[in-house]
Amino acid sequence: MREKNxxxxxxxxxxxxxxxxxxxxxxxxxxxxxxxxxxxEGVRINLWMGLAMLALGLLMxxxxxxxxxxxxxQEPAEEATQEPAPKD
Amino acid sequence: xxTLAAEGLRLxxxxxxxxILAIYFxxxxxxxxxxxxxxxxxxxxxxxxxxxxxxxxGLAFVSxxxxxxxxxxxxxxxxxxxxxTLHYYWIGAVPAMVFLGIVMMPFYYGSKVRSVPEFLRRRxxxxxxxxxxxxxAVAQMLIAGVNLYAxxxxxxxxxxxxxxxxxxxxxxxVLVYITLGGLSSAIYNEVLQFFVILAGLIPLTVVGLVKVGxxxxxxxxxxxxxxxxxxxxxxxxxxxxxxxLGANWIGIIFGLGFVLSFGYWTTNFAEVQRALSAKxxxxxxxxxxxxxxxxxxxxxxxxxxxxxxxxxxKGLGADEGDMVYNNAIPLLMRxxxxxxxxxxxxxGLVASFMAGMAANVSGFNTVFTYDIWQTxxxxxxxxxxxxxxxxxxTIGGILVGIGTAFIAAGFSNIxxxxxxxxxxxNAPLFATFIVGMFWKRMSPWAGFWSLLLGFLASLxxxxxxxxxxxxxxxxxxxxxxxxxxxxVTAVVVAIIVTMFTPSKPESELRGLVYGLGGDSTSAExxxxxxxxxxxxxxxxxxxxxxxxxxxYIPVW
Numbered sequence: 235m236r237e238k239n240x241x242x243x244x245x246x247x248x249x250x251x252x253x254x255x256x257x258x259x260x261x262x263x264x265x266x267x268x269x270x271x272x273x274x275e276g277v278r279i280n281l282w283m284g285l286a287m288l289a290l291g292l293l294m295x296x297x298x299x300x301x302x303x304x305x306x307x308q309e310p311a312e313e314a315t316q317e318p319a320p321k322d
Numbered sequence: 323x324x325t326l327a328a329e330g331l332r333l334x335x336x337x338x339x340x341x342i343l344a345i346y347f348x349x350x351x352x353x354x355x356x357x358x359x360x361x362x363x364x365x366x367x368x369x370x371x372x373x374x375x376x377x378x379x380g381l382a383f384v385s386x387x388x389x390x391x392x393x394x395x396x397x398x399x400x401x402x403x404x405x406x407t408l409h410y411y412w413i414g415a416v417p418a419m420v421f422l423g424i425v426m427m428p429f430y431y432g433s434k435v436r437s438v439p440e441f442l443r444r445r446x447x448x449x450x451x452x453x454x455x456x457x458x459a460v461a462q463m464l465i466a467g468v469n470l471y472a473x474x475x476x477x478x479x480x481x482x483x484x485x486x487x488x489x490x491x492x493x494x495x496v497l498v499y500i501t502l503g504g505l506s507s508a509i510y511n512e513v514l515q516f517f518v519i520l521a522g523l524i525p526l527t528v529v530g531l532v533k534v535g536x537x538x539x540x541x542x543x544x545x546x547x548x549x550x551x552x553x554x555x556x557x558x559x560x561x562x563x564x565x566x567l568g569a570n571w572i573g574i575i576f577g578l579g580f581v582l583s584f585g586y587w588t589t590n591f592a593e594v595q596r597a598l599s600a601k602x603x604x605x606x607x608x609x610x611x612x613x614x615x616x617x618x619x620x621x622x623x624x625x626x627x628x629x630x631x632x633x634x635x636k637g638l639g640a641d642e643g644d645m646v647y648n649n650a651i652p653l654l655m656r657x658x659x660x661x662x663x664x665x666x667x668x669x670g671l672v673a674s675f676m677a678g679m680a681a682n683v684s685g686f687n688t689v690f691t692y693d694i695w696q697t698x699x700x701x702x703x704x705x706x707x708x709x710x711x712x713x714x715x716t717i718g719g720i721l722v723g724i725g726t727a728f729i730a731a732g733f734s735n736i737x738x739x740x741x742x743x744x745x746x747x748n749a750p751l752f753a754t755f756i757v758g759m760f761w762k763r764m765s766p767w768a769g770f771w772s773l774l775l776g777f778l779a780s781l782x783x784x785x786x787x788x789x790x791x792x793x794x795x796x797x798x799x800x801x802x803x804x805x806x807x808x809x810v811t812a813v814v815v816a817i818i819v820t821m822f823t824p825s826k827p828e829s830e831l832r833g834l835v836y837g838l839g840g841d842s843t844s845a846e847x848x849x850x851x852x853x854x855x856x857x858x859x860x861x862x863x864x865x866x867x868x869x870x871x872x873x874y875i876p877v878w
Contacts, residue, residue: 241360270660
């Protein structure tokens with residue numbers, strides 16, 4: 235029986251990417267100049283989007299923490315490793 | 323595709339914006355390298371080992387369709403046709419996605435086929451299979467090229483990158499992550515792209531709405547435009563064709579809602595493949611239904627920005643140059659987003675081009691390997707051989723895509739035609755499928771002839787439209803009627819040919835046709851397993867369709 239390697243969980247990728255994006259954009263948002271705020275119609279969009287992305291990233295990581303992938307079943311399903319050749 | 327001129331659209335991108343884009347590229351490649359470690363068999367490479375949870379495949383399902391062409395195109399339609407564009411989402415996509423999940427997925431997933439053409443081979447015969455496999459493979463390669471070329475155009479306009487540079491970078495990144503990680507890599511990156519594209523479009527919509535004074539302010543300003551009140555209704559002017567879309571409600575409901583959309587969503591392997599990678603039957607069935615929920619809300623960040631662009635950007639709607647409708651989103655990005663979120667928005671666009679291309683390429687390599695190579699060329703090689711073939715097919719497919727992209731750079735209109743041409747395959751395919759799944763007598767040759775003649779029927783209307791032999795109010799109207807003609811032809815041909823050719827014995831059709839359930843299409847399997855309401859495909863699907871109807875009410 236072949237050992238089946240587990241694929242990493244996509245929540246970690248989303249989580250880390252958005253934490254990084256969130257930190258960068260929030261950082262920019264804190265130091266936004268008036269010109270930049272004016273461009274966005276007076277909305278501190280970098281700040282708000284930065285915080286929102288940070289929150290999404292942290293939520294993904296939290297979800298992963300609270301609900302980690304279940305261990306693989308001891309007997310991997312047969313059909314997952316070998317598909318039959320077509321016959322007709 | 324229209325050309326974007328160099329200066330007018332140029333964004334004021336800063337170092338941080340490039341940093342955000344670069345981080346994305348690195349992440350995408352990292353996913354490819356990491357996914358490679360989990361590939362032990364061809365099923366891992368082509369179907370992610372059938373191990374994905376439903377929320378991942380569901381988001382990938384909607385993301386595979388959320389290419390940048392779709393986003394840019396729907397915003398453009400929003401600016402040009404107004405709220406009637408919503409039909410593409412609520413009557414077009416959602417019911418078809420729900421139908422796929424509830425009715426068709428038990429056949430696909432339960433029969434353990436690895437591709438849509440493979441289903442045709444088992445239900446009908448080899449000629450039907452070959453016709454579909456080859457046309458699908460060729461279409462996916464060429465459409466990958468269209469995506470690549472569009473990516474290059476937008477990067478040239480927004481960032482000033484030369485066309486060849488964008489084509490090479492885009493192709494190289496997709497090449498690396500699909501060749502290494504196969505479908506898992508494509509799906510993970512699609513899920514990632516889903517969030518990044520939303521992170522780019524949401525600030526655009528929010529700032530845009532602030533600028534025009536909220537939804538009320540937006541609608542008020544739309545009434546002042548030439549589009550006027552008609553742009554704010556979806557059904558009220560559809561008794562005739564005197565509405566922005568130029569189509570009546572019959573064309574919208576049957577042409578767009580039924581044939582065109584059901585054809586696209588239920589038989590397009592680039593979509594169905596996402597569901598086939600799900601970990602079990604229930605997850606596979608929930609895949610398109612989970613995808614339907616974001617699909618309900620996506621027009622808020624595509625159609626609404628289109629309308630915002632219509633009322634805030636003077637001169638939008640020119641026939642050529644910077645002010646074409648297709649530039650609605652890029653122009654808003656230029657005008658409204660400061661550095662930072664601007665980088666996220668650019669990244670979102672780039673991400674969606676690459677994901678669109680990756681969906682084509684991962685569909686292509688699977689069909690090429692399983693349906694062409696393994697079925698007709700080398701039948702009994704070991705499994706590792708097919709992974710290798712899949713990787714080589716990926717490289718070959720992308721090289722052809724690059725070639726297409728460079729050719730398209732010379733003849734940009736031709737690409738529109740090619741893309742439209744291949745969409746002609748979907749409507750007859752849906753007819754062939756639906757008759758074949760529910761009528762056990764339909765014979766193998768009926769499958770072949772209904773597919774071929776249905777395709778020729780829509781091709782005739784399309785060519786007639788291009789050469790102005792037939793008159794239609796718009797390209798859209800033509801596509802509705804073309805799809806309808808294809809569907810009717812395919813059904814009629816299926817019935818007639820079945821009367822004159824032998825059917826398959828029932829023993830060969832188990833699990834492929836309704837009522838001949840092996841264990842997969844019986845009512846028992848369909849209900850079993852997930853008793854929790856939020857995992858019940860039928861209930862979730864019903865909620866999605868009801869929501870689509872409810873959403874129509876305020877914009878009737």
